[in-house]
Amino acid sequence: MAEIQIKNVAKNFGSYQALHDINLTIADQEFMVLLGASGCGKSTLLRIIAGLETATTGEVWIGGRRVDHLSPKDRGISMVFQNYAVFPHLTVFENIGFGLRMQKLPDDEVKRRVERTAGLMHIEQLLKRYSGELSGGQRQRVAVARALAMEPDVILMDEPLSNLDALLRMEMRAELKGVLAESKTTAIYVTHDQVEAMSMADRISVMHQGKIVQAASPIEVYRDPAAEFVASFIGNPPMNFLPAKAAGSGRWTVAGQNFDGPASGKDLKWAIRPEDLGIADAGFGARAKVVEPLGAHLLVTCDVDGHQFRAVLDSELNVKPGDVLTLAPQEGRGRWFDPETTLAVA
Amino acid sequence: MEARLLPYFLILPVTLFLCLFFLYPFVLVAQEAFGTENGFSLDNFREVVSYWKFPISMKNTFLLAAAVVPIQLALSLLMATMVTKMQKGRDLVLYIWTIPLGISDLAAGIIWLAIFEQSGFLNSMMVGLGVTDQPVSLLSYQTPWMVFLAIMLAEIWRATAIMLVILVAGIGLIPKEYYEAADVFGASRWKQFTRITLPMLRPSLQTALILRVILAFEVFAVVAALGGTLFPVLMGEIYAYQFDLQNGGAAAALAIIVLIISIVFTLIIMRALRVPKGATI
Ligand SMILES: Nc1ncnc2c1ncn2[C@@H]1O[C@H](COP(=O)(O)OP(=O)(O)OP(=O)(O)O)[C@@H](O)[C@H]1O
Numbered sequence: 001m002a003e004i005q006i007k008n009v010a011k012n013f014g015s016y017q018a019l020h021d022i023n024l025t026i027a028d029q030e031f032m033v034l035l036g037a038s039g040c041g042k043s044t045l046l047r048i049i050a051g052l053e054t055a056t057t058g059e060v061w062i063g064g065r066r067v068d069h070l071s072p073k074d075r076g077i078s079m080v081f082q083n084y085a086v087f088p089h090l091t092v093f094e095n096i097g098f099g100l101r102m103q104k105l106p107d108d109e110v111k112r113r114v115e116r117t118a119g120l121m122h123i124e125q126l127l128k129r130y131s132g133e134l135s136g137g138q139r140q141r142v143a144v145a146r147a148l149a150m151e152p153d154v155i156l157m158d159e160p161l162s163n164l165d166a167l168l169r170m171e172m173r174a175e176l177k178g179v180l181a182e183s184k185t186t187a188i189y190v191t192h193d194q195v196e197a198m199s200m201a202d203r204i205s206v207m208h209q210g211k212i213v214q215a216a217s218p219i220e221v222y223r224d225p226a227a228e229f230v231a232s233f234i235g236n237p238p239m240n241f242l243p244a245k246a247a248g249s250g251r252w253t254v255a256g257q258n259f260d261g262p263a264s265g266k267d268l269k270w271a272i273r274p275e276d277l278g279i280a281d282a283g284f285g286a287r288a289k290v291v292e293p294l295g296a297h298l299l300v301t302c303d304v305d306g307h308q309f310r311a312v313l314d315s316e317l318n319v320k321p322g323d324v325l326t327l328a329p330q331e332g333r334g335r336w337f338d339p340e341t342t343l344a345v346a
Numbered sequence: 347m348e349a350r351l352l353p354y355f356l357i358l359p360v361t362l363f364l365c366l367f368f369l370y371p372f373v374l375v376a377q378e379a380f381g382t383e384n385g386f387s388l389d390n391f392r393e394v395v396s397y398w399k400f401p402i403s404m405k406n407t408f409l410l411a412a413a414v415v416p417i418q419l420a421l422s423l424l425m426a427t428m429v430t431k432m433q434k435g436r437d438l439v440l441y442i443w444t445i446p447l448g449i450s451d452l453a454a455g456i457i458w459l460a461i462f463e464q465s466g467f468l469n470s471m472m473v474g475l476g477v478t479d480q481p482v483s484l485l486s487y488q489t490p491w492m493v494f495l496a497i498m499l500a501e502i503w504r505a506t507a508i509m510l511v512i513l514v515a516g517i518g519l520i521p522k523e524y525y526e527a528a529d530v531f532g533a534s535r536w537k538q539f540t541r542i543t544l545p546m547l548r549p550s551l552q553t554a555l556i557l558r559v560i561l562a563f564e565v566f567a568v569v570a571a572l573g574g575t576l577f578p579v580l581m582g583e584i585y586a587y588q589f590d591l592q593n594g595g596a597a598a599a600l601a602i603i604v605l606i607i608s609i610v611f612t613l614i615i616m617r618a619l620r621v622p623k624g625a626t627i
């Protein structure tokens with residue numbers, strides 16, 4: 001059992017506040033992804049959980065035990081470092097077996113585990129090499145294998161696949177997810193790749209400027225973003241926003257169209273995903289500005305009422321810049337945000 | 347200028363300088379060592395080696411090196427680790443520890459002589475504390491181990507800092523992330539030292555040890571000041587041949603022997619602390 005609880009954790013570097021009051025519970029065996037832009041504090045949070053950094057305030061609990069005061073090796077975790085930290089003076093074999101040697105496991109057990117995890121990461125042919133003779137991607141896989149070989153209760157991974165090519169990354173993603181599920185490991189996985197986050201996570205925590213904006217299942221984060229930041233950070237292309245004018249008793253006018261919405265007094269923003277738009281007889285008048293064929297789809301950037309508006313349309317459609325399209329949103333897919341708080345309004 | 351040739355052009359002045367002031371004198375010394383009136387011969391070497399003081403000065407030099415260098419290695423490693431862990435005042439401590447480096451070896455010998463001689467500090471202190479009734483002669487032929495100890499102390503005091511400086515620089519070059527990884531994967535402080543610091547410090551250890559071992563074979567002034575003729579060493583014998591006995595050939599031959607010993611030890615150290623290809627930081 002290794003549930004992780006982060007209670008009111010904040011971190012200051014001098015006068016710079018890198019983390020603000022983080023509260024997060026990661027269930028036993030859950031695969032939690034920390035997603036956010038560069039510099040938002042993902043690594044800092046991970047390092048606090050690992051014990052490599054001390055929180056300015058707050059508590060960290062792992063498996064029902066408060067671990068703030070414990071050194072990293074006593075927390076029952078293992079970790080993949082963002083900068084790999086693969087030991088240059090040891091062979092790949094000894095790197096992967098480093099933690100096992102520290103636990104004084106017998107040689108044949110070390111060998112068994114090293115070979116198994118090296119096989120998972122497709123680096124079994126590199127075991128005799130030194131890290132100076134490895135590529136960045138190979139070194140990264142050594143770092144992952146070293147963490148997996150520990151068979152820990154909790155594994156912390158800081159962008160463990162960032163340096164692999166697209167194909168290998170896809171393969172490793174599945175591999176990693178499978179292994180961790182099988183070994184019932186609680187995982188925290190840092191990435192800024194949304195596809196990775198979506199495909200691997202049980203839950204995603206979206207971070208922004210040292211805060212967790214939303215922690216929910218991938219589909220919820222995608223469909224019901226809790227804030228404008230999430231809506232514009234997740235999804236490629238991001239959500240479209242249009243100002244909404246209140247027309248009384250839950251009725252709203254958005255770029256000349258009428259919608260039912262929340263019963264709010266002040267003006268809101270209405271948002272829709274580009275793929276939830278289609279060509280219809282009635283809807284927004286949109287003048288196409290840029291047309292990008294993406295193979296499966298056609299990404300059309302238009303102008304609606306003076307606002308930039310993107311639609312993902314069928315690639316068979318013949319759209320040219322300058323054409324005026326009539327775009328209608330799919331039923332039930334529009335979302336509402338308060339422009340002042342930037343939070344979602346139901 | 348062609349980029350291929352530029353490096354050679356740039357090292358030319360140093361090369362010329364070394365040829366003029368190192369290689370040329372070296373050739374002269376070698377000539378003197380191997381040459382007699384009737385051409386090439388090993389007579390000088392035979393003379394030097396068969397002299398009764400040769401084995402004892404050889405033994406003394408090795409004994410001193412074997413006693414001093416390991417202690418200095420351990421001390422400098424300990425000091426370097428301590429200095430590296432310090433948050434504040436690190437530079438100040440380093441400056442203080444390296445003060446002996448700025449003192450010539452003869453001066454160092456004289457300082458320690460002032461401590462150990464019959465009218466020295468140590469004797470005054472012992473008398474003052476009532477340990478002995480009157481000053482005793484510590485550095486005499488009756489107490490050879492005391493002479494050895496005094497020379498050892500002086501050498502350790504004088505030349506540990508040179509290793510310290512090299513090791514501090516070397517430890518500073520080891521990225522912090524490796525210690526973090528070792529920490530996460532369960533290495534204790536001691537294991538981190540033996541599994542991370544020591545192996546990653548190999549290049550610096552190499553430099554420090556080679557430098558120190560060569561200096562140990564060249565030990566002279568400290569021994570001369572503290573031991574005089576009680577503790578003959580190789581360098582002292584070279585001095586005696588050259589200036590007391592006016593036998594340049596023998597002095598040159600002995601110098602070549604010391605050179606060969608130094609080269610052999612350099613090779614051994616380089617081999618022992620070799621970093622495998624691809625295993626560098
Ligand atoms: N040791 C430190 N001293 C001062 N500031 C730091 C330190 N470590 C991190 N920061 C700052 O804290 C913020 C968060 O850093 P962090 O490394 O957690 O970002 P990240 O989300 O992991 O980014 P990336 O995706 O680029 O790895 C950054 O603005 C960074 O400059």
Ligand SMILES: [Mg+2]
Binds near residue numbers: 042082
């Ligand atoms: Mg990071």
